[in-house]
Amino acid sequence: MRSFSLIDFVSLFAALRWTVALVVLALAFGAPLALGLALGRISRFASLRWAMAACIQVIQSVPLLGLLFFFYFGMPVFLGIQVPALIAVTVAYTLYTAAFLGEIWRGGLEAVKQAQWEAGACLGLSAWQQFRHIIAPQALRLSLPPTVGFLVQLIKGTSLASILGFVELARAGQVVSAATFQPLLTYALVAAIYFALCLPLTLWSRSLEARLDGSR
Amino acid sequence: MNFLPLWRYQNQLIDGAIVTLELTVISAFAGLVIGIAGAVALKGRITSLRWLVRGYIELFRNTPSLIQIFIVFFVLPNFGLKLPAFEAAAVALSLYFGAYSVEIIRAGLDSIPRSQVEAGQCLGLSGWQVFRHIILPPALRNAYPAVTSQFVLLLLGTSLASQVATDELFHVAGFIESRTYRSFEVYAVICTVYFAMAMSFKALFTVIGLAAFRWPRRR
Numbered sequence: 001m002r003s004f005s006l007i008d009f010v011s012l013f014a015a016l017r018w019t020v021a022l023v024v025l026a027l028a029f030g031a032p033l034a035l036g037l038a039l040g041r042i043s044r045f046a047s048l049r050w051a052m053a054a055c056i057q058v059i060q061s062v063p064l065l066g067l068l069f070f071f072y073f074g075m076p077v078f079l080g081i082q083v084p085a086l087i088a089v090t091v092a093y094t095l096y097t098a099a100f101l102g103e104i105w106r107g108g109l110e111a112v113k114q115a116q117w118e119a120g121a122c123l124g125l126s127a128w129q130q131f132r133h134i135i136a137p138q139a140l141r142l143s144l145p146p147t148v149g150f151l152v153q154l155i156k157g158t159s160l161a162s163i164l165g166f167v168e169l170a171r172a173g174q175v176v177s178a179a180t181f182q183p184l185l186t187y188a189l190v191a192a193i194y195f196a197l198c199l200p201l202t203l204w205s206r207s208l209e210a211r212l213d214g215s216r
Numbered sequence: 217m218n219f220l221p222l223w224r225y226q227n228q229l230i231d232g233a234i235v236t237l238e239l240t241v242i243s244a245f246a247g248l249v250i251g252i253a254g255a256v257a258l259k260g261r262i263t264s265l266r267w268l269v270r271g272y273i274e275l276f277r278n279t280p281s282l283i284q285i286f287i288v289f290f291v292l293p294n295f296g297l298k299l300p301a302f303e304a305a306a307v308a309l310s311l312y313f314g315a316y317s318v319e320i321i322r323a324g325l326d327s328i329p330r331s332q333v334e335a336g337q338c339l340g341l342s343g344w345q346v347f348r349h350i351i352l353p354p355a356l357r358n359a360y361p362a363v364t365s366q367f368v369l370l371l372l373g374t375s376l377a378s379q380v381a382t383d384e385l386f387h388v389a390g391f392i393e394s395r396t397y398r399s400f401e402v403y404a405v406i407c408t409v410y411f412a413m414a415m416s417f418k419a420l421f422t423v424i425g426l427a428a429f430r431w432p433r434r435r
Contacts, residue, residue, distance in 0.1 A: 061414035063372035065386060066407040073400035077217060152278065159280035163379060170282055183290040191279045191287065198278035 004185055008176045012189060015172030019197075022158040022168060023151075025090045030097025037102030039131075042109050052102075059099035065160050067092040072164050089161055096157065100150055108143030109135060141212065148205035152198045159194070169193060221396040222405055225388075232388030233409055239306055239374045239384055244367055246310035251317020258322050269318065276315035282376050284308045289380040305377035305384075313370050320366065324359030325351065357429040364421040368414050375410070385409060 040052035059067070068089060075088040112135050120130030162171035173190035177183045257269045276284065289304040299307065328351050336346040378386035389406040393399050 057415070058411060061368070061372075061411045061418070062407045063375040063386070063410055065375040065378075066372075066403060066410055069389075069403040070400075070407050073403055077400045156278075156280040159282045160376070162282070170280065173283070174286075177290065183286075184294050187283060187287045187291055191283050194279045194283065195275065199274060202274065202278055 002180060004176075004180045004182045008180060008186070009189070011176060012169065012172050012186075012193065015167055015169050016193065018161075018166055018168035019155065019158050022089070022093060022161055022166070023154055026093035026097045026154055026158075027151075029090065029094040031101060033094060033098035034101035034105055037098055038105035038109055041102065041106040056099045056102055059095050060103070064092070064096055064157050065163065067096055068160055068164060085164060085166070089164060089166065093154075093157070093161075097150075097154060100153070101147065104146045104150060105139065105143050107146070108139035111142050112138045145205045145209040145212065148201055148208065152201050152205075155197055155201075156194065217401060218398060219401050219405070221398055222392060222401055225392045225395070228388050228392065229385070229405070229409065232383065232385035233413065235302070235382070235384040236371070236374050236386075237413070239302065239309065239377060239382065240367070240371045242306050243309035243313050243374070244370055246306070247313030247317050247370070248363075250310065250314030251321045254314065254318030255321040255325060258318065259325065272311075273315045273318055276312055277319075281308070281312050281373055282379060284312055285376055285380055301377070301380045301382040304380060305374070305382045309370065309374060309377070312373070313366065316366050317363065320359050320362045321355075323362070324355040327358045328355055360425055360429060364418075364425070367421070368417055371414060371417060372410060 037052050037056060040048050041056075043049055062070075071088040071092045072085060075083045075091065116134050116138070117130055120134045125133065158168055159170035161168055162174065165171070167175070169190055173186050177186040180186065254269045254272070257265045260266065285305055285308040288299065288308040289301065292299060292304070332350055333346055336350040341349065374384055375386040377384050378390065381387060385406060389402050393402045396402065
């Protein structure tokens with residue numbers, strides 16, 4: 001047992017890089033997949049719509065903690081080889097991000113009126129051109145506030161990687177708390193750092209929402 | 217892959233699922249009470265109370281649920297309040313769910329146009345009658361989808377309680393894993409059980425929504 005010192009303080013901030021890394025990985029792989037899911041959900045082919053809906057339902061109906069453990073222990077079983085824990089965790093966060101962002105973006109796409117697609121078709125634009133130039137810009141505007149809101153969920157969600165031994169912010173908090181016997185100070189500090197990360201995003205999301213509402 | 221060794225632990229799984237459901241229902245109930253009280257306070261005239269509720273919402277919505285559970289479990293004993301794991305998790309999850317509920321219920325109340333309230337007053341209805349007959353039914357219908365999806369997220373979020381050794385479903389998974397060493401199989405089964413519970417609730421809420429509010433309505 002030792003007292004809480006500057007080193008503990010620094011180690012909490014140093015652990016932030018893993019929190020950030022996990023968020024970046026989840027977004028880098030999850031966002032393209034989410035776009036695919038969202039487009040699949042509004043496609044002409046009923047079977048594709050159903051398949052995408054089923055994928056999203058399954059992922060959204062399982063705890064994030066469950067996804068993490070499932071792939072942590074499952075990746076070696078699926079692949080037949082040992083993989084670094086980081087890969088398993090990235091897969092879990094990617095699917096989590098894809099499922100939630102996919103639904104958010106589908107909502108945005110569906111909120112753009114059908115007539116807008118038809119207007120594009122009348123102008124002789126191809127389906128991709130309609131999407132790219134007419135639908136996507138409007139859908140993006142509508143889905144930006146909830147997308148930023150989800151980012152907050154994702155940042156908070158990375159705390160679960162601590163349970164698989166990743167020394168991100170939450171895990172660093174546990175380590176420091178155990179070493180110093182100062183749970184009050186440590187966890188208050190950890191919560192404060194998460195709060196400082198998330199609050200600006202929450203406020204941004206809210207102001208975006210208000211601005212969109214005002215311009216309607 | 218071998219699921220057979222798990223078969224004899226079915227009673228533990230059922231017990232864990234029951235504790236998960238208890239934790240969910242208790243936290244949801246307490247959270248909704250907090251949510252209604254908070255929404256009323258946000259609508260009220262006392263400025264300091266409004267700020268207090270705002271601070272509570274932002275604090276609990278912008279920090280991870282896991283850290284909140286840790287704080288209730290590990291920090292409150294410093295102040296002479298030592299809660300058992302289940303109670304600590306229930307307190308933390310109630311406050312977490314409550315913070316989201318306040319916003320959902322407030323948004324539901326806000327969705328009623330002011331003119332409708334005035335119309336009710338013109339008809340000579342009392343304040344309570346306006347609330348009961350004009351504001352409440354559509355507010356409930358508007359808040360219902362958000363409350364139910366938040367409920368399902370709460371059900372899944374109770375898995376975090378395993379980290380302070382609450383004997384809910386996820387903690388049972390760790391127990392079975394330590395006995396059988398079938399890690400992947402255990403978590404595959406656990407995920408399936410959560411999935412089944414979440415889907416059952418979603419179906420139940422849809423049926424209730426259809427019966428009570430004719431929801432979802434066709435656009």
